[in-house]
Every structure is written in C-alpha cells, then in structure tokens.
Amino acid sequence: MNETMIKTSSKSPADPDGENVPRIGRSMTRMRLMTGRRLIGRLAIQSAAPGLELSHLDVLDAVRRAQPAGEVTVGMIAEMLRIDPSRASRVVAEMVGRNVLRREASQADARRIVVVITPAGQDLLAEIVAQKLAIISEIVSDWPEEDVDRFAALFERFIGGYEAAFLSRDKDTPG
Template sequence: MSKTASKPDESDATSLDVDGVPRIGRSMTRMRLMTGRRLIGRLAIQSVAPGLELSHLDVLDAIRRAQPAGEVTVGAIAEMLRIDPSRASRVVADMVGRDVLRREASQADARRIIVVMTPLGQRLLSEIKAQKLSIVSEIVADWPKEDVDAFAALFERFIGGYEKVFLSRDKDMPG
C-alpha cells in the first residue's frame, strides 16, 4: 500500500479526527438521527394528547413561530412547513376537530380566516418545552455551570451561523 493511501493527507481537514469541523459534522449526524426519532414530541403527545400525530406538533410550532409577525393563516403554515396548502388545510381541520386549534375571522380583514391555538394546543406546547428542558437538564446534570453556559453560548452562535448559511442558500433550492 502506498504511503499516500495509508496516511490521510494533512491538508484534507475532513480526514483528521482531531479537527473540530469533522467532529462537529459527525455529532450533527448523530443528533439528527436521534432527533429524527422525535422523542421529545412523542413524550409530549403521550402525556398531554394521546392520538395526536407529530405533524400536529409541527403545525403548533409553526403557529408559535409565526405569531409574533401577526395573524397566522393556513397558507403561512404551509409555507413554513414546506407542504402543499391542501395538506396544511387538512391537518389544521383535523386539529380543529380535536380542539387543539380553532379558526377565527381576522381582525384586520374579516374575509380572511386565521388559525389560533386553543388552551389544549397551548398546554401541548408547554409540555413539549418542559420535556425538552427536562431532557437537556438531564444531559448536562453533571456538567459544571461554566461548561453549560459556555456550551449554550457557543451552540447559539453555531445555530445562528447555520441558519444564516441555510437562508442564504435556501433561495436557490427547489421548494
């Protein structure tokens, strides 16, 4: 075997185990696999609203994120979740039937229908937040406070950069 084939090229940062960027990439993959199982959402549904689906949680989260900008419509939900408006309408209708959401006339334009959370929807979001904080607290329970604070700051910075890169490239991606 040639020397080049047996030893990673030191100029190729992705081949070095000690380099932080590949370690971050591997950790992101592991985290994506774990979050892909949607443990937190499943626990929240189980404890607050058995029978709901994970797609219902996605809609609740979209409404939570969109509310600061104003009234939330089915079209806005569809756009945020990158799903067909008819699919969003069916999910919202199901959630209205389960008393998780309700439809109301817009205060700005009575011809327009908006979607708002019911107390059950708000309770479900609160439970998701509580489950998430409980799991994160358990993970860092044996970390020194300084490490938790440093990780929080660095992780926020990383996610901010991730969002910035994604948003700058997303406009070029097919919807």
C-alpha cells in the same frame, strides 16, 4: 494566558482537515438522526396529548412561530411546512376538533379565516417545552455549571453561524 489563547484561536480559521471539524460533522449527523426520530415530540404526545400525530405538533409550532408577525392562515401554515394546502387544512381541522386550534374571522378582512392557538394548545406547547428542557437537563445533569454555561454560549454561537451560512447559500431565501 487565557486571553492570548482566545486572541490566537479567534484569528485562525478551523482546519477542515484537522481532527475537530470532522468530529463536529459526525456529531451533527448523530444529532440529526436523533432529532429525526422526533423523540421530544413523541414524549409530549404520550404524556399530554395521546392520539395526536407529529404532523399536528408541526402545525401547532408553525402557528406559534407565525402568530407574532400577524394573523395566521392555513395557506401560511402550508407554506411554512412546505406541504400541500389541502393537507394543512385537514390537519388544522383535526386540531380544531381537538380544541388545540380555533378558526376565527380575520380582524383585517372578515372574509378571511385565521387560525389561533387555544388555551389547550398553549398547554400542549408548554408540555413540549417542558419535555425538551427535562431531556436537556438530564443530559447535562452531571456537568459542572461552567461547562453548561460555556456549552450554551458556544452552541448558540455555532447555531447562529450555521443559520447565517445556510441563509447566505439558500437560493429560495430572498436576499
């Protein structure tokens, strides 16, 4: 019976005028508002790096995300965060002063300066992840394991579909 339900439900699209699609929309709005308050970042700053601002965490995260693709420059950070290069440069300078980031000469072109995460920056990133996982664990602590497993799979699938829908409609993304 379960297999029949899965086959049937996977063939019929969700009804936007039904009850569940609007519920998902309302929940997404609530989540966006909570995420917009940057609760996890604020907790990480309180516990691991008093005195930092959320913009510092944004720059640190941009460097983390860009590093696997190669060397990270201030210009790249500014582009990723959609901020003015002078603002990105100021935040990087503040983080260098706090030993969270370091500037060094590019291995590919010694005239270019790149930005690298320091061990203190890695520790801060680890604290942010720990805060996030602690909050998620607290939220699902009274859920049955099967519910957590199913939610994780469905949420991952939803976010993947959300990204795909956005990318297919975003005029700024090369296609």
